[in-house]
Amino acid sequence: MFINDSSRRGLFGRFVAGLARTRQGLVGQIERLFGSNTPSVEDLETLEELLIAADFGPALAQQLMTPLRDRLGRRDLSSLDQVEAALKQGILTVLNGTAHPPSSENHQTRPKILLFLGINGSGKTTTIGKFANRLINEGGLVVLAGADTFRAAAIEQLQLWGRRVGADVICHQAGADPSAVVFDAVQAACSRGASHLLIDTAGRLHTKRNLMEELKKIQRVVSRQIPDAPHERILVLDGTSGLNALVQARHFHEAVGLTGLILTKLDGTAKGGVVVAIADQLKLPITYVGLGEGVDDLQPFVPETFTDALFARS
Ligand SMILES: Nc1nc2c(ncn2[C@@H]2O[C@H](COP(=O)(O)OP(=O)(O)OP(=O)(O)O)[C@@H](O)[C@H]2O)c(=O)[nH]1
Ligand SMILES: [Mg+2]
Numbered sequence: 001m002f003i004n005d006s007s008r009r010g011l012f013g014r015f016v017a018g019l020a021r022t023r024q025g026l027v028g029q030i031e032r033l034f035g036s037n038t039p040s041v042e043d044l045e046t047l048e049e050l051l052i053a054a055d056f057g058p059a060l061a062q063q064l065m066t067p068l069r070d071r072l073g074r075r076d077l078s079s080l081d082q083v084e085a086a087l088k089q090g091i092l093t094v095l096n097g098t099a100h101p102p103s104s105e106n107h108q109t110r111p112k113i114l115l116f117l118g119i120n121g122s123g124k125t126t127t128i129g130k131f132a133n134r135l136i137n138e139g140g141l142v143v144l145a146g147a148d149t150f151r152a153a154a155i156e157q158l159q160l161w162g163r164r165v166g167a168d169v170i171c172h173q174a175g176a177d178p179s180a181v182v183f184d185a186v187q188a189a190c191s192r193g194a195s196h197l198l199i200d201t202a203g204r205l206h207t208k209r210n211l212m213e214e215l216k217k218i219q220r221v222v223s224r225q226i227p228d229a230p231h232e233r234i235l236v237l238d239g240t241s242g243l244n245a246l247v248q249a250r251h252f253h254e255a256v257g258l259t260g261l262i263l264t265k266l267d268g269t270a271k272g273g274v275v276v277a278i279a280d281q282l283k284l285p286i287t288y289v290g291l292g293e294g295v296d297d298l299q300p301f302v303p304e305t306f307t308d309a310l311f312a313r314s
Contacts, residue, residue, distance in 0.1 A: 014299050015309035018291025022272030026054045027084075027311055034080040044068055047083070055242050056273035060280050064090040088307050094280045095303035111143065111189040111197045113222055113229040117215060117252055118236035120203030123264030123290055125154065127236050128198045129161030130298035131288070136166050140195040145185030146171030147178040147218060148202040158200050165295065168192065178202070178214060179221045186225045199230070206251030215256055232259045234287070237278070240269040249282055264290030267297075275306065 016023075029050050033043055044065060051061035068086050071077040077086070114131075116124045125148070132142045144167050148154035155171045162169035170185035182199055189197040201218065204211035222229045233256045237245040245263075252258060261282070266272050266289050279286060286301045 011299055011302065011305050012309055012312075014291055014297075015305050016312050018267045018289070018297075018299075019272050019306075019309050021268070021270040022054060022266070023310055023312065025270035026050055026273070030083065030087075031080060034083050038078050039068075039072060039083060041069075041072065044072060047087075051273060053271075054273035055271035055277060057243055057246075057277040057281075060094070060277050063280075064094075084311050088311055091276050091310075092303055092307050094276050095286075095306065098279045098283050098285050100285060111186075111194040112231050113186070113189075113197045113199065113226065114232040114234060115199045115201065115215075115218065115222070115230040115256070116234050116236055117201055117256065117258075118203060119205055119238075119248055120151075122203065122236045122238040122241075123262075124148075124203065124236045125157050125161065125200050126293065127262055127264060127288075127290060127298060128158070128200050129165060130290070130295055132161065132167045132196075132198055133165040133295050134298065135196050141193065142167040142196045142198065143185060143189040143192065143194045144169045145182055145197060145199040147181045147185075148200050149174055149176045149178055149181060150202040154200070154202065167198075168194075179217050182218050183221050183225070186222060186229075190225075206248045206255075212251070212255040219256060233257060234260050234262055236262050236264060239263045239266040239272065239274060239290070242271055242274055243277060245274060245278060246281055249278065249284070253282070253284070258284055260285045260287040262286070262288045262290065262298075263301075267291045272310070275301075 030047065033046055048061050048065045051064060052058055064087060067090060068077060116128055118124050128144060132144060135142050144158055144162050146155045146158045146169055149172060155174060159169050170188050172181045185197055219230060235249055235252045235258050261284050263275055263286060275286060288298050289301050291297045291299055
């Protein structure tokens with residue numbers, strides 16, 4: 001996705017608002033800690049605890065602290081600005097160390113097929129609605145597949161999003177075989193000349209073997225119709241579920257080979273450090289983040305914007 005200067009400024013504002021809780025919890029405390037006095041060894045201990053409390057995870061928190069401790073030892077760390085700059089740099093290095101997401105602009109095949117996965121309530125259906133809206137605003141023709149045939153009202157929820165954003169929805173009755181829905185949806189997307197097919201799946205616990213097998217079956221059905229599809233396999237993670245997200249991601253990655261992650265509900269948590277922990281541990285690209293429930297609240301994840309917004313002064 002091409003992001004010009006003015007949309008980057010808009011993006012920054014959204015990240016500033018969406019990360020308010022994490023910023024208050026983490027950066028607010030850092031300002032109190034280092035605002036008026038020279039950093040001490042004990043202050044750096046407290047900073048490490050703050051990072052852990054914001055869900056950066058103990059290993060990453062320690063890793064981020066190492067350069068700060070070295071600098072303090074060399075008497076080269078004397079102000080809040082220096083502490084923040086060093087921390088920001090460390091976070092950015094981790095975020096920039098992940099794999100690059102597959103480029104959607106250069107994608108030749110139509111339709112491009114994206115499979116959305118995740119545990120119950122992580123935000124899959126909402127994310128699909130918001131994502132479809134983005135694609136349609138960019139001129140795309142989008143079809144949605146209601147392959148969550150399990151949860152009551154899941155099909156209606158997707159249909160509502162379809163009407164709201166202007167996307168066709170292919171679905172069967174509740175209780176139908178999800179693979180059969182997906183088969184029909186691929187046919188429909190091809191015959192309608194759709195640019196994208198977004199597949200909504202039922203929430204599933206990563207520990208349930210049969211449900212993970214069902215995902216593989218969906219994948220097989222799609223790839224039999226279009227050999228290199230599904231082109232993206234995106235895990236939707238609830239940002240408020242903390243480091244649990246790491247365990248989920250590992251299981252889903254093993255089952256389907258994820259191409260990217262979307263973290264939702266960052267607006268609802270003071271533990272936004274989980275974004276950095278996930279990037280550090282999994283090295284999978286975080287493509288978008290959910291910063292609210294509204295149709296415009298799915299935003300591309302730009303590491304620099306994330307870090308700048310995290311440390312923005314009000
Ligand atoms: N604040 C906030 N709420 C969100 C965000 N994304 C999703 N939600 C809310 O999270 C709840 C669950 O979202 P769904 O999209 O239904 O989640 P799901 O993964 O499809 O759930 P199942 O299909 O039951 O597994 C809804 O109330 C959404 O409005 C977000 O980025 N921020
Ligand atoms: Mg759903």
